[in-house]
Amino acid sequence: MQKRNWFLMMFAFAIGIFVFPALSVQADSYKISHYHAQVDIQKNGDAVLTQRVTYNFSGSFHGVYYNQELKGNAAVSDLRVAIQAGTQQQVLQQAENGENNTYQATSSKNELKLKIYHTVKNQEVTFIYRYRLHQVITNYRDTAELNWKIVGSKWDTELNDVQLLIQLPATNVEQLQAWTHGNLAGTTTVQKDKGRVLIKLAQNPAGQYIESHLLFPTAVTSQNTNVVDQNAKTRIQKQEAQLAQAANKKRAATKRQTALVRNIVLLVYACLFVGWLVWLARRRGNLRAKLAPIVHSYAVPLFSAEVAQTILKKKAPDSAAFSAYLLELAAAKKIAIKPIKTKKEDYAVELLDKTLLDRYDLLQLLFNDVGDGQQFLLSKLKKFGKGQLAGQKLQAAFSAWQTKVSSQAEEFGFKDLENIKVRNYMWAWMIGLSLVAVLAGFLTWGTWAIGGILLSLAAAYVLSFFYVKRRPPYSQTGWRAYYQLLCFQKMLKDIGRFNLKEVGELILWEQILPYAVAFGLADKVIAALKTNFNTAELETGFGIYYPIIIAGNTNFGSAFNTNFTSAVGNYSSATGGTGGFSGGSSGGFGGGSGGGAF
Template sequence: MGFINANADSYDIENYDVNAAVQKDGSVWLTQKIKYDFDGSFHGVYYNQDIKGIGGVSDVSVETIEDGNVEKIPLSDEKTNNTFSQMKSTNQLKLKVYHSVEDKEVTFVYRYLLHGVIKNYKDTAELNWKIIGNQWDVALNNVKINIELPQKNITRLQAWTHGDLSGKTTVSKKQGTVEISLKRNPANTFVESHIVFPVNVTALNQNTSEQNALKSIQRKERALALEANEKRKREEHNKVFFKGIMFILMISVIALWFLWSYMNPGNKSEKKRPIVHSYEIPEPSSEVTQVIYKNKKPDTNAFSAFILELAANHQIEVKELGEKKKDFNIILKDSTLIRDYSIFKEMFNTVGDGTQFTLSELKKFGKKGIEGKALFTAYSLWQKKVVKAANKTRYKDNQNISLRKKALAWLMAVTVVAGGTLFLFANNFLMCGLLVILYIVFLFSCIHYYRSHSLYSEKGQELKYQIMCFRKMLDDIGNFDMKKVGDLVLWEQILPYAVSLGLASKVIAALRINFDATELSTMGVYYPLLIGGNWNFNDALTTSLGSAITNYNSSASGGSGGFSGGSSGGFGGGSGGGAF
């Protein structure tokens, strides 16, 4: 990521183009085009040119290229937008461009003349220059540096580049040019060019020495090149070694997976039986039935079924409040409920007045701070109590659950190893194909193992099968005559399960079709609350309770060489830039 300023804005350098035109007198016209990609708001950019050890700098100009438009930026000390300032010292030229920008790409172009860059020795001319200094705090992408000598057809032209070893150097004696390119230059990493050529190429140069330097330069560069090549060999050897280790590791972990899965057969799931209609009411309560069916905590539908069963047992009383207001009053009849369930303690004593509360009061209650938290906590405790009751049926296969978790751990481990191995072999098509095939074989094996090990015990599978058949009957209830199945006493017992399993509306609609109002009125509390009243109690309760707990939960959450390491001691190491 790019440089981060105080406002957490960032930028990247997308392109870094440099053209250095060497003159006959040993000076260099330097043109730098730096393309910024800004993410956020910035006031401008800066660039510091290191000039220590050369003859200074002059003729500075700045341009911007934005949306295809080129704009010349004037020099000014006012620090106003679209101006630039400069500060010169013996060792450095500091440029600051004031150009406000937000979420955009802008190219900044710097041009100036560097004096005394070339040194003419008795037997050779030399350019030794860190064209990119080590003061960039971001990586530079797509770096291209072109150095043009003032003469073509130079028979004795040699160039070496120092910096990141991934770069490339191209020398053209015919054109008299040296081209340097890198896809990415890491932050705080210099790129140094060291070039030698005949003295007559820069015949007007006044920066001279009577010493011979060519052999010494070639000897030094040969040593640096050998060192760089050795480093490359070591890196390549390490890479090959690491590739081998990763490949063996991947083969090993996959082999170990098959060994582990063979030695841990667990309890295989029985073959799935066809789901048929069942009119047998599940043995567990309606809320526990939902937990077994979904293998999740009970939801507000399960709580609604629980309330309806309490109303049918006369432990609470539910009354509809008027025809215009969709509200119900819930009245406590059995005080042991407060003792046994903290959810009822909160509902009756905190939401209500100790003996009763309304659903509208419950709906608003979740918005309260500490009190809302207490309601949410009490509801969570009720959920845990129901889950505990479901667990007592022993519907879960704890051995299989443990094995399924371990299978997922195997999946994650092998995926990490496979990803790392594929990355290392990215350039080897055949190896990548082999690795992908191996991973796919493992993946299918892992998925099959996971699916074939049901989290339901033998008893749990039978319980779930009965519930699924019972639920299918409820889901298809409009396709058969309910009176032939059983009388209203049976359907009265079934209704809480229909609520808990999310099929209450279908069952109620079928009851209205198959039985008349007189018959339905005999269904005790279920008739006024679900069938014959102005409002459906189940819908009202789930909405109010869901809103109450959600409100709180939401508010809480030697010849010319390529790149080599080291440095040949060129000037310019302190150059760099950024944005502000």
């Protein structure tokens, strides 16, 4: 069981690494979920830029900032800033005092700096910037050119859902060409009939610009005064063809590398799967007959409650088992447990047999360190665990006790070492197979291969389940003991459905109580006892157990388990048409633009 739980945790961890995006938990963080910009080119060569930047804020922020790099000494005018939350849009006023819902604008010959003051907490807000940039178009003799890094490299977080629309002041522009530089995952769509270029990108990393390079007839911007008396079209087309060729080579190389890695991983997965099937056919282990139907059993187990829990749960005993162990010591008159009436119910555990201290370090620590050598209080135990060194010491002593009890359980010969070995091999195979399957699935997502991977892995899990089910970690003796404990546990779970008096005398239920505590069923058993027996019968028949288990509002087993767990738990395109982006840069302005939040 422990191996399977460990495998499931490893598998979940692998999925988290290879499939899901990394998540960071921060007190204050933000994400830019949409970045939409429209560039309206004017006949005089100016550009009216409208940006809609949607922030998703987690935590508290005072506002955002944005810097627009300018082209040479080109001016900026007609500035307008607004915010939109939901359907409500608010135009902000410029002010220098930093008042909420205002903005500051600082302009130099190379840059426009905007600082927007808008207090926000755990909200989605869209910030809208609109302004005119002068003389962004250059008219040559044979062509007009726009060369602009519309998204600059100074954004401090990634931009999601990036859409850039460049609209010319004319339609049916047959000689319109466009190239985009930046992340190679983007696409550029040239719509000549509408005189526009649409650029889209799902995600643009922080620090990565998006540069747009357009060529179109000079008649489109006939009123432009930014004129250069030379030809440029052939030079620009040649430059862009070279950049596009380099980008396409890079894409092809990346595609080949990805295909090579994918095929290698698929081959490794196939080999692992076939090897696993071969191993499955050869490693037989010791088959156990299917368990008979689980029925009620009233026979008290032949071993102690803490050992019974270890066999039943197939793992080291927990604090509930130690609670049961203390009850057994009390029944044997080696310790005395006494309820103490305070504001909250408390218990004193008194040492009657000092030889117990030589048996377990945990008992020695409880009586000598938590207590005064003679007794300890549960309320003191919880406080004791709050100290780091004390808590670590308590944890170490408890681990030592768990090891000894596990050894006692093994002395009964309930383990089948051959089956345990086979099961461990099984889960080792499955861990390796699952990790490679996750990686292969990531590399083949959206292809036919993913179906084969999922089907084969699902088949492996089904076969593994039946394989280990037929080979439990129990010996023949242990298999019988496990079945008897399951029947005994079922009786305790169903205890309210039958008359306890018809089963046996109170002395039988007195022996059963520690097991009920160890199995976490004490409250149910106590309730059934109170229903089936009167107070006088319980007080007489249960002796020392009555005041500490039955009479109070709580029982010692639950109280000790709660306090002890608390104490220990403190530590633990070359032609300029529609196509993909190109790498490199064509030297456009605006690379220093960007923004963030504060």
